[in-house]
């Protein structure tokens with residue numbers, strides 16, 4: 094069984110929004126991704142994509158849903174938030190976690206992406222909020238409602254690490270107990286900082302004694318290849334943490 098749902102709305106001064114949902118199940122040959130683009134100030138669609146995601150026939154069923162800017166902000170309280178500066182690799186990492194296969198993003202996220210990953214034991218609702226300036230104002234709004242924060246950084250983007258650090262610390266100050274999982278992404282790049290340097294650059298020793306904090310080096314390289322074991326480990330941990338926060 095598979096389902097797809099596209100929802101798009103636009104209103105007033107709100108940023109352009111669009112919502113895409115795609116769900117894949119165990120069927121090996123089926124892959125589905127629905128993607129639409131919409132731009133503020135324009136009434137016409139800018140892009141529309143459909144692609145079938147292939148659900149992996151292992152122990153789990155993967156349901157993925159992506160959303161771009163949408164008028165009605167997701168109201169759920171149990172989101173796993175995926176935040177970080179634009180270009181860090183949030184969407185790529187999310188797609189890859191959902192499919193257990195490397196899947197690069199196709200375009201910068203202009204709003205929100207919701208991705209639901211279901212396993213036999215649990216369901217995880219991820220919410221990625223775009224990392225470019227116009228969307229950062231939404232980050233804090235969601236912090237109080239999130240159950241887990243995944244913060245993604247581009248380990249090779251040395252110049253913007255201070256900015257990433259600033260936002261990360263602003264965010265976690267608003268929610269002293271939310272567990273934090275940091276993805277030091279793009280470890281495949283030669284210039285990428287090692288995770289120990291990322292730990293220091295982001296001042297992760299200062300995230301608070303009462304907070305669970307984990308740091309993973311991740312990479313999303315060749316499309317279609319299996320995700321690295323570190324990412325699988327991260328996914329398992331996220332499922333465990335999320336289950337503990339429900």
Ligand code: G3D
Nearest residue numbers: 179180181182183184185197198201278279312313
């Ligand atoms: P974002 O959602 O945080 O904004 P994206 O980031 O997932 O859209 O990724 C931004 C760019 O980084 C994309 O390239 C994507 O393919 C690339 N990328 C993501 N993860 C990795 C990684 O681990 N290693 C490398 N080398 N590249 C990665 P484009 O070219 O589309 O901008």
Ligand code: MG
Nearest residue numbers: 183184201202
């Ligand atoms: Mg994105």
